[in-house]
Amino acid sequence: MTAQHSGDGAGESARDRDGEEPVLSVRDLRTVFRTDRETIHAVDGIDLDLYEGETVGLVGESGSGKSVTARSIMGLVEEPGEVLPGSSIRFKGEEITGYDTAQYQELRGSGIGMIFQDPLSSLNPVFTVGNQIKEALKVNRGITGEAAREEAIELLEAVQIPDAARRLGEYPHEFSGGMRQRAVIAMMLACEPEVLICDEPTTALDVTIQAQILELLRDLQEERGLSILFITHDMGVIADVTDRVNVMYAGEIVEKAPTEELFANPRHPYTEGLLEAIPGQHADEDRLRTIEGEVPTPNEAATHCRFAPRCPKAFEECEAVHPELVEVDEETADHTAACLLYPEHMTTPEAVAHHERLGGADGDGGDADEGSGPATAGDDVAADGGDRR
Structure with missing residues (x-):
């Protein structure tokens, strides 16, 4: 589950060249919330891929x-x-976006599992932990009776809950926070998912228990071949558990790279700010570094850089041109950023014009073709050696 274990270090591009199909592929995902006053573009045209046996981070x-x-x-x-x-x-x-309720329930049972930040939201307080695991086994795998009990014990032991047979008869409130999260993971494993979405699964836990849960997920992934989408705001966790990273801001993905590359060479100013704000990065300073301001509510179509009001590198065009995901340089095909400073080999005016053309080709940043990916700098004008801003 660590960035080192995959061994390829090349991210989506190398995998695509090898002909491997992602187990989960998202293209131009747009999710809105409509109110009487406005429409919130909560997810605004994101793409991401998850391949078998890897862990991909979504951070912001x-x-x-x-x-x-x-x-x-x-x-x-x-x-x-x-x-x-x-x-x-x-x-x-x-394609699953057209699924009805019954199809989604089947998918959640045996295809994609999800672990939430608060395990109590996934556990019914009026039923024992054992009953809930056995119900998952009955619904998803048709296992009942004594066979279900034995399997439930094995699942609790797999997530390292001691005295598993006795703990089957206990209620969620009798478990500690870390133990509840382990019980939720056991319930997910009962469904035998191929993809596990972990939505801030360690945020409410102290650092010791957090480390134990991350180690548990790492072991389970290796044993069962799980593909994991790991969602968090914690860059330290991202560094520890992921192979590749998607950095998200105000509904959009603003940078993508293999984990080691992202931490060694962040390109988007937002990513740089997140890394600068990690506690311990500047131990000699009196105050923690922060990103000034707050994430805006994306209540209109993206026609400019949403990070510009908080960005220390912003210039005039950032308020008028929407940045598209482009390769940051000619050597690193698997590292992209949605920033007008890139592609790096172009002058700033050339880069701005490049983003304008890409946005126009996608309908002003709107409905891009499903197959469209980050454009390469080679698709546009070559740099003339002029100075960048």
Whole structure:
């Protein structure tokens, strides 16, 4: 589950060249919430891929749209929310955005599992933990009776809950926070999912228990071949558990890279700010570094850089041109950023013009073709050696 274990370090591009299909593929996902006063573009045209056996991170501040992305994938967006037509979510090659309630329930049972930040939201307080695991086994795998009890014990032991047979008869309130999260993971494993979406699963836990849960997920992934989408605001956790990272801001993905590359060479000013704000990065300073301001509510179509009001590198065009995801340089094909400073080999005016053309080709940043990905700098004008801003 660590960035080192995959061994390829090349991210989506190398995997695509190898002909491997993602187990989960999201294209141009747009989820809105309509109110009497405005429409919130909570998820605004994001793409991401998750391949077999890897862990992909989705990171950003609260309000960036991470959890809405997860709920959109799981079919859990309720009124007044809506996943817009044209959004594509494919699981093992099959489009799932058109699923009905019964199909989504089946998918959640055996295809994609989800672990929430608060385990109590996934556990019924009036039933024992054992009853809830056995119910999952009955519904999803048809296992009942003594066989279900034995399997439930094995699942609790798999998530390292001691004295598992006795703990089956206890209620959620009798478990500590870390133990409840382990019980939720056991329930997910009862469904035998291929993809696990972890939405801030360690945020409410102290650092010791957090480390234990992360280690548990790492072991389970290795044993069962799970593919994990890990959602968090904690860059330290991202560094520890992921192979590739998607940085999200105000409904959009603003940077993508393999984990080691992102931490060694962040390119988007927002990513740089997140890394600068990690406690301990500047131990000699009296105050923690922060990103000034707050994540805006994306209540209108993106016609400019949403990060510009908080960006220390912003210039005039950032308020008028929407940045598209482009390769940051000619050498790093698997590292993209949505910033007018890139592609790096272009002058700033050339880069701005490049983004304008890409946005125009996608309908002013709107409905991009499903197959469209980050454009390469080679598709546009070559740099003339002029100075960048």
